[in-house]
């Protein structure tokens with residue numbers, strides 16, 4: 210018996226050693242990728258590649274990419290290789306090449322290369338992840354959903370939601386309590402997108418455990434373990450499909466599929482129409498030929514990506530903005546003066562045209578998106594071999610390319626003193642001098658953010674409503690300087706942004 214156990218142990222040990230050796234050999238083979246191509250690269254280490262070991266120091270991925278950008282740039286490289294686990298990614302630092310990839314040579318870099326799994330993760334089959342002709346067809350269909358006419362139609366509900374937010378903040382100011390503005394703005398944008406995408410009143414302020422708010426948090430926050438699972442999905446998408454892995458959490462998928470099914474069936478049975486994204490998608494679906502029409506699952510995937518894209522990006526933008534203008538009261542006062550001046554002109558009413566007259570507001574939001582672009586890593590998959598101009602280097606079909614807008618936006622060559630929050634960078638005179646493609650918070654080219662207008666609109670409405678009513682200062686509970694939260698895929702302030710609020714007038 211003892212002999213049998215000892216043989217078993219020896220065999221087990223041999224298997225483990227063999228596995229370790231094979232894994233190391235596999236990694237070493239992968240890690241020569243850039244060297245073999247003669248492309249400069251940052252030294253990776255097993256097993257995370259260039260990513261900081263999340264068990265030692267969990268860093269935000271957007272920040273990691275920006276740091277790699279700065280390192281490659283400091284070595285005067287126009288591009289360079291990095292590794293996520295063992296996956297090689299070409300990180301571009303040269304703005305001309307950024308321009309080629311996003312616009313001029315878009316045909317070679319059309320796809321994001323995100324994981325989709327129609328069977329097990331139906332919400333993943335959305336505009337952000339779709340590829341090739343399927344993406345193109347859907348983009349053409351969805352583009353009319355975001356025209357300025359449609360934005361005007363959705364404007365009043367956004368204002369109504371912002372007034373509810375102002376009411377919620379009033380109680381903090383009355384009780385002299387600091388407010389976690391990130392949480393408050395997330396409730397506002399959840400209410401907005403719930404209304405505008407699904408036609409649902411979410412009441413995130415009164416119903417703290419509200420299903421939308423909870424599902425929104427669940428969909429966007431990840432644990433270290435989930436981040437690792439997502440990295441594995443990223444590294445082995447085919448295996449992940451075989452193992453039926455999903456990025457979207459099961460509860461989130463069930464909730465959104467049911468909501469969309471119920472809403473579509475209710476509207477169709479009762480002949481109900483509403484001014485929201487869901488209605489626009491139902492109309493597109495009804496206008497399509499049988500066989501080509503979007504299924505309910507397709508429709509749910511699109512409203513879902515509007516929901517995810519819609520609430521978190523805008524709420525983090527407004528949060529970063531309020532953080533900065535609470536540190537610089539001169540900017541805050543100037544912005545408030547403009548809001549009041551314009552509103553006086555419009556009889557005190559916050560209208561679509563009034564928001565567009567607020568030029569300084571535009572500058573402040575532009576500068577916020579410079580310093581804190583919420584979605585700052587733009588991935589592309591090379592879909593056709595591509596020779597980098599003025600070089601012998603070829604990016605091969607299937608290789609991943611990344612652009613870090615955070616890296617570009619904090620590059621002193623394009624934005625001197627990049628850590629300084631200075632809306633004057635975007636005044637009409639200076640704005641015209643900004644190097645093209647060094648400022649790309651929404652991406653650029655055919656794959657530019659489809660919700661740009663909506664995102665900016667709801668951010669500005671929220672800010673205008675708050676600034677005309679309150680004065681904000683930084684509460685000591687805020688990390689200053691801010692720390693970015695590794696639990697979010699988007700740039701987001703860890704532990705929130707806490708502000709003291711004083712009612713005006």
Ligand code: HEM
Pocket residue numbers: 336337338348514515516518519520522523526578582583584585587588650651652653655656657658659660661663664665668
């Ligand atoms: C401040 C707000 C926002 C920012 C900074 C932002 C940023 C971005 C960025 C950087 C991309 C990737 C572009 C690329 O890969 O080249 C993107 C794509 C996208 N965004 Fe936004 N976004 C915002 C708001 C919104 C809103 C409000 C919606 C929907 C209601 C939305 C929906 C989408 C979708 C569907 C895509 C994928 C487009 C495609 O691949 O064709 N975004 N966004």
